[in-house]
Amino acid sequence: AQSVTQPDIHITVSEGASLELRCNYSYGATPYLFWYVQSPGQGLQLLLKYFSGDTLVQGIKGFEAEFKRSQSSFNLRKPSVHWSDAAEYFCAVGASGGSNYKLTFGKGTLLTVNP
Amino acid sequence: DAGVTQSPTHLIKTRGQHVTLRCSPISGHKSVSWYQQVLGQGPQFIFQYYEKEERGRGNFPDRFSARQFPNYSSELNVNALLLGDSALYLCASSHFYEAFFGQGTRLTVV
Numbered sequence: 001a002q003s004v005t006q007p008d009i010h011i012t013v014s015e016g017a018s019l020e021l022r023c024n025y026s027y028g029a030t031p032y033l034f035w036y037v038q039s040p041g042q043g044l045q046l047l048l049k050y051f052s053g054d055t056l057v058q059g060i061k062g063f064e065a066e067f068k069r070s071q072s073s074f075n076l077r078k079p080s081v082h083w084s085d086a087a088e089y090f091c092a093v094g095a096s097g098g099s100n101y102k103l104t105f106g107k108g109t110l111l112t113v114n115p
Numbered sequence: 116d117a118g119v120t121q122s123p124t125h126l127i128k129t130r131g132q133h134v135t136l137r138c139s140p141i142s143g144h145k146s147v148s149w150y151q152q153v154l155g156q157g158p159q160f161i162f163q164y165y166e167k168e169e170r171g172r173g174n175f176p177d178r179f180s181a182r183q184f185p186n187y188s189s190e191l192n193v194n195a196l197l198l199g200d201s202a203l204y205l206c207a208s209s210h211f212y213e214a215f216f217g218q219g220t221r222l223t224v225v
Binding site for chain 1: 119146148150155156157158159160163165170171173203205207209212213214215216217218219221
Protein backbone atom coordinates (compact mmCIF):
# COMPACT_ATOMS: atom_id res chain seq x y z
CA ALA A 1 0.00 0.00 0.00
CA GLN A 2 1.16 3.49 -0.75
CA SER A 3 2.01 6.09 1.90
CA VAL A 4 3.20 9.67 2.11
CA THR A 5 5.30 11.30 4.80
CA GLN A 6 5.60 15.01 5.30
CA PRO A 7 8.21 15.33 8.04
CA ASP A 8 7.56 18.97 8.87
CA ILE A 9 4.26 19.72 10.60
CA HIS A 10 4.81 23.48 10.73
CA ILE A 11 7.30 25.75 8.96
CA THR A 12 7.77 29.48 9.45
CA VAL A 13 9.61 31.61 6.90
CA SER A 14 10.03 35.31 6.34
CA GLU A 15 8.46 36.96 3.34
CA GLY A 16 10.92 36.93 0.47
CA ALA A 17 12.84 33.94 1.79
CA SER A 18 13.10 30.67 -0.10
CA LEU A 19 10.97 27.67 0.80
CA GLU A 20 11.33 23.92 0.62
CA LEU A 21 8.65 21.53 1.85
CA ARG A 22 9.63 17.91 2.11
CA CYS A 23 7.67 14.91 0.93
CA ASN A 24 8.62 11.23 0.91
CA TYR A 25 6.45 8.53 -0.57
CA SER A 26 6.24 4.77 -0.57
CA TYR A 27 4.83 3.03 -3.63
CA GLY A 28 5.85 -0.08 -5.51
CA ALA A 29 5.62 1.34 -9.02
CA THR A 30 6.16 4.69 -10.71
CA PRO A 31 3.88 7.04 -8.80
CA TYR A 32 1.72 9.90 -9.83
CA LEU A 33 2.69 12.71 -7.44
CA PHE A 34 0.87 15.88 -6.52
CA TRP A 35 1.11 18.93 -4.32
CA TYR A 36 -2.07 20.63 -3.15
CA VAL A 37 -2.59 23.80 -1.13
CA GLN A 38 -5.47 24.42 1.26
CA SER A 39 -6.48 27.72 2.82
CA PRO A 40 -8.40 27.57 6.12
CA GLY A 41 -11.83 26.00 5.70
CA GLN A 42 -11.38 25.62 1.96
CA GLY A 43 -10.96 22.80 -0.49
CA LEU A 44 -7.72 21.70 -2.10
CA GLN A 45 -6.12 23.50 -5.01
CA LEU A 46 -3.69 21.61 -7.22
CA LEU A 47 -0.27 23.31 -7.36
CA LEU A 48 1.55 20.85 -9.60
CA LYS A 49 1.77 17.24 -10.66
CA TYR A 50 4.31 14.67 -11.82
CA PHE A 51 3.34 11.78 -14.06
CA SER A 52 6.50 11.03 -16.02
CA GLY A 53 9.30 12.67 -17.98
CA ASP A 54 11.22 15.70 -16.75
CA THR A 55 11.76 15.29 -13.02
CA LEU A 56 11.56 19.04 -12.34
CA VAL A 57 7.97 20.21 -12.70
CA GLN A 58 6.65 23.73 -12.65
CA GLY A 59 3.34 24.66 -11.11
CA ILE A 60 1.16 27.62 -10.43
CA LYS A 61 2.04 30.57 -8.18
CA GLY A 62 5.77 30.16 -8.85
CA PHE A 63 6.10 26.74 -7.21
CA GLU A 64 8.21 23.87 -8.52
CA ALA A 65 8.92 20.35 -7.35
CA GLU A 66 11.59 17.79 -8.11
CA PHE A 67 10.99 14.04 -8.30
CA LYS A 68 13.93 12.00 -7.03
CA ARG A 69 13.28 8.31 -7.49
CA SER A 70 16.42 7.25 -5.60
CA GLN A 71 15.26 9.15 -2.53
CA SER A 72 11.52 8.50 -2.98
CA SER A 73 11.04 12.24 -2.60
CA PHE A 74 9.01 14.97 -4.24
CA ASN A 75 9.97 18.20 -2.49
CA LEU A 76 8.17 21.47 -3.17
CA ARG A 77 10.17 24.67 -3.58
CA LYS A 78 9.63 28.35 -4.11
CA PRO A 79 12.47 30.86 -4.46
CA SER A 80 10.70 33.80 -2.79
CA VAL A 81 7.69 33.39 -0.53
CA HIS A 82 4.83 35.88 -0.48
CA TRP A 83 2.54 36.51 2.51
CA SER A 84 -0.35 35.06 0.48
CA ASP A 85 1.43 31.68 0.39
CA ALA A 86 0.54 31.09 4.04
CA ALA A 87 -1.62 27.96 4.00
CA GLU A 88 -1.43 24.20 4.51
CA TYR A 89 0.34 22.13 1.90
CA PHE A 90 -0.38 18.49 1.16
CA CYS A 91 1.68 16.05 -0.82
CA ALA A 92 -0.21 13.12 -2.38
CA VAL A 93 0.51 9.98 -4.34
CA GLY A 94 -1.99 8.64 -6.82
CA ALA A 95 -2.18 4.92 -7.37
CA SER A 96 -4.33 2.46 -9.22
CA GLY A 97 -5.42 -0.80 -7.67
CA GLY A 98 -7.37 -2.92 -10.07
CA SER A 99 -10.21 -0.79 -11.39
CA ASN A 100 -9.97 2.00 -8.87
CA TYR A 101 -7.77 5.04 -8.46
CA LYS A 102 -7.23 6.96 -5.26
CA LEU A 103 -5.01 9.62 -3.73
CA THR A 104 -3.12 9.01 -0.52
CA PHE A 105 -2.20 12.20 1.29
CA GLY A 106 0.42 13.16 3.81
CA LYS A 107 -0.62 14.86 7.03
CA GLY A 108 0.28 18.26 5.66
CA THR A 109 2.71 21.07 6.41
CA LEU A 110 1.37 24.34 7.75
CA LEU A 111 3.27 27.31 6.36
CA THR A 112 3.40 30.57 8.28
CA VAL A 113 4.89 33.63 6.58
CA ASN A 114 6.31 36.42 8.72
CA PRO A 115 6.31 39.97 7.35
CA ASP B 116 -16.16 26.72 -16.52
CA ALA B 117 -17.71 25.64 -13.25
CA GLY B 118 -15.50 23.64 -10.95
CA VAL B 119 -16.59 20.93 -8.57
CA THR B 120 -19.58 22.10 -6.55
CA GLN B 121 -20.65 20.66 -3.22
CA SER B 122 -23.72 21.25 -1.11
CA PRO B 123 -24.39 22.16 1.56
CA THR B 124 -21.30 24.07 2.66
CA HIS B 125 -21.98 23.62 6.36
CA LEU B 126 -24.17 21.21 8.27
CA ILE B 127 -24.88 20.49 11.91
CA LYS B 128 -26.41 17.14 12.84
CA THR B 129 -27.18 15.27 16.04
CA ARG B 130 -25.67 11.90 16.92
CA GLY B 131 -27.68 9.05 15.43
CA GLN B 132 -29.06 11.11 12.55
CA HIS B 133 -28.49 10.54 8.87
CA VAL B 134 -26.86 12.98 6.44
CA THR B 135 -26.66 13.31 2.65
CA LEU B 136 -23.93 15.32 0.97
CA ARG B 137 -24.03 16.23 -2.71
CA CYS B 138 -21.41 16.81 -5.39
CA SER B 139 -21.50 17.94 -9.01
CA PRO B 140 -18.32 17.17 -10.95
CA ILE B 141 -16.64 19.24 -13.61
CA SER B 142 -18.43 18.86 -16.92
CA GLY B 143 -17.02 15.91 -18.83
CA HIS B 144 -15.51 14.19 -15.79
CA LYS B 145 -16.93 10.74 -15.22
CA SER B 146 -15.10 9.84 -12.01
CA VAL B 147 -16.08 11.18 -8.61
CA SER B 148 -14.32 10.42 -5.35
CA TRP B 149 -15.10 11.29 -1.74
CA TYR B 150 -12.58 12.09 0.98
CA GLN B 151 -12.90 12.78 4.70
CA GLN B 152 -10.59 15.30 6.30
CA VAL B 153 -10.60 15.55 10.07
CA LEU B 154 -8.99 18.54 11.72
CA GLY B 155 -5.22 18.50 11.51
CA GLN B 156 -5.02 15.56 9.11
CA GLY B 157 -4.76 14.97 5.40
CA PRO B 158 -7.81 13.81 3.45
CA GLN B 159 -8.67 10.10 3.69
CA PHE B 160 -10.18 8.23 0.73
CA ILE B 161 -13.75 7.02 1.23
CA PHE B 162 -15.14 6.07 -2.21
CA GLN B 163 -14.49 6.27 -5.92
CA TYR B 164 -17.25 6.05 -8.51
CA TYR B 165 -16.77 5.81 -12.26
CA GLU B 166 -19.56 5.58 -14.78
CA LYS B 167 -22.05 5.07 -11.93
CA GLU B 168 -20.22 2.05 -10.53
CA GLU B 169 -18.30 1.86 -7.27
CA ARG B 170 -14.67 1.29 -8.16
CA GLY B 171 -13.02 1.63 -4.77
CA ARG B 172 -13.76 1.93 -1.09
CA GLY B 173 -11.53 3.07 1.74
CA ASN B 174 -11.42 1.79 5.30
CA PHE B 175 -14.77 3.21 6.41
CA PRO B 176 -17.69 1.42 8.09
CA ASP B 177 -20.84 0.37 6.26
CA ARG B 178 -22.61 3.42 7.69
CA PHE B 179 -20.97 5.25 4.79
CA SER B 180 -22.48 4.76 1.36
CA ALA B 181 -22.54 6.64 -1.91
CA ARG B 182 -23.94 6.58 -5.38
CA GLN B 183 -23.41 8.26 -8.73
CA PHE B 184 -26.21 9.39 -10.98
CA PRO B 185 -26.50 9.29 -14.81
CA ASN B 186 -25.37 12.94 -14.98
CA TYR B 187 -22.25 11.90 -12.97
CA SER B 188 -23.24 13.86 -9.88
CA SER B 189 -22.86 11.98 -6.63
CA GLU B 190 -24.25 11.67 -3.13
CA LEU B 191 -22.47 10.55 0.02
CA ASN B 192 -24.71 9.18 2.75
CA VAL B 193 -23.76 8.60 6.35
CA ASN B 194 -26.12 6.80 8.74
CA ALA B 195 -26.16 6.70 12.54
CA LEU B 196 -23.82 9.67 12.87
CA LEU B 197 -21.13 9.61 15.51
CA LEU B 198 -19.24 12.53 17.02
CA GLY B 199 -16.15 11.23 15.22
CA ASP B 200 -17.81 11.78 11.85
CA SER B 201 -17.33 15.52 12.31
CA ALA B 202 -15.03 16.53 9.47
CA LEU B 203 -14.67 18.32 6.17
CA TYR B 204 -15.99 16.07 3.40
CA LEU B 205 -14.35 16.69 0.07
CA CYS B 206 -15.53 15.62 -3.33
CA ALA B 207 -13.13 15.34 -6.25
CA SER B 208 -13.79 14.80 -9.92
CA SER B 209 -11.01 13.24 -11.93
CA HIS B 210 -9.78 13.15 -15.47
CA PHE B 211 -6.73 11.11 -16.42
CA TYR B 212 -5.45 10.70 -12.85
CA GLU B 213 -5.73 14.41 -12.03
CA ALA B 214 -8.20 15.23 -9.25
CA PHE B 215 -9.98 18.54 -8.81
CA PHE B 216 -11.57 19.22 -5.45
CA GLY B 217 -14.65 21.10 -4.39
CA GLN B 218 -14.76 23.45 -1.41
CA GLY B 219 -16.08 20.73 0.83
CA THR B 220 -18.96 20.28 3.24
CA ARG B 221 -18.16 20.97 6.88
CA LEU B 222 -20.15 18.46 8.94
CA THR B 223 -20.44 18.97 12.68
CA VAL B 224 -22.05 16.22 14.76
CA VAL B 225 -23.24 17.28 18.22
